[in-house]
Amino acid sequence: MVRGLFKSITKVPEEPLLNALAPLVSLMIALLLVQGCSTSEETAQMTVEQRLQLGMQEFKDEDYLQAYEELRIVTLQFQGSAWADDAQYYMAECRFRRGEYILAAYEYQVLIQTMPTSEYVSRARYQRALCYLNQSRAYYLDQQETKQAIDEFQTFIEYHPTDSLVLDAEAKIAELNAKLARKEYENGITYMKMEYYKSALNSFDHVLEKYHDTPYAEQAQLKKAEAMMRRNRHNEAKQEIEKFFSKYPNSSLKGEAEELRKEILSRLSQSRVDAFHGQTTSSRMRVLLARGSR
DSSP: OOOHHHHHHHHOOOHHHHHHHHHHHHHHHHHHHHHHHHHHHHHHHHOOHHHHHHHHHHHHTTOOOHHHHHHHHHHHHHHTTHHHHHHHHHHHHHHHHHHHHHHHHHHHHHHHHHHHOTTHHHHHHHHHHHHHHHHHHHHTOOOOOHHHHHHHHHHHHHHOOTTHHHHHHHHHHHHHHHHHHHHHHHHHHHHHTTTOHHHHHHHHHHHHHTTTTTHHHHHHHHHHHHHHHHTHHHHHHHHHHHHHHHOOOTOOOOOHHHHHHHHHHHHHHHHHHHHHHHHHHHHHHHHHHHHHOO
């Protein structure tokens, strides 16, 4: 009896309630649809200036994903407009600031190739180089992106030699070359530890020939002399150590070089003594053999 009373009290008249709410729900849905359609129509009817302004506002607000979409509409719907290059450049910037460097490099290249007269071309070339610079890995890993960055900075300098960013580009090329030099130099050091002196010489020669203006050239010259000595090529080792003193008279490695020179000269002197004794012994043997044949 109590259970029946409870059920009768808590029972909700579902059908009448739904019937009563239906008109209100329909009205709310209709209002939302009207508002959505109105907003969509307003957005769709934007001029190129308004669309670009909207995209740039999103860019300033650091909503790069939404900014990219708005700017992309400009490039698609208003390709021949005076604002298409603005939109394309800032599309690339959106990718760049999101750390999407591969995609950013592509967007910069689109501007360079399809809008060659744009005022943004020089900056796009520089930014494209930065995309590869930002992907450059530690010196002991693969250096494909490092080499690509050097190529892109050099292209920027060749096309825009009077640009204000040329000095910065040259500094970055020097920094990247130093990384490549370090990789080759460290390879040489590894070969030295393994006593693969011929391979070590190849690495040090590569540094001296291709990266002679990096800090690692000085070290490579010194290690080349040592590698020559380890291979018992003492005359060549002496020539290389003298080159070191001639090229780097104020080197911080001068003390180490002095010690190496002493060792080279000592070994060279000993090799001459050994050669002399070898010749003397050979002469004596020939004399003895000649006497025995009589």
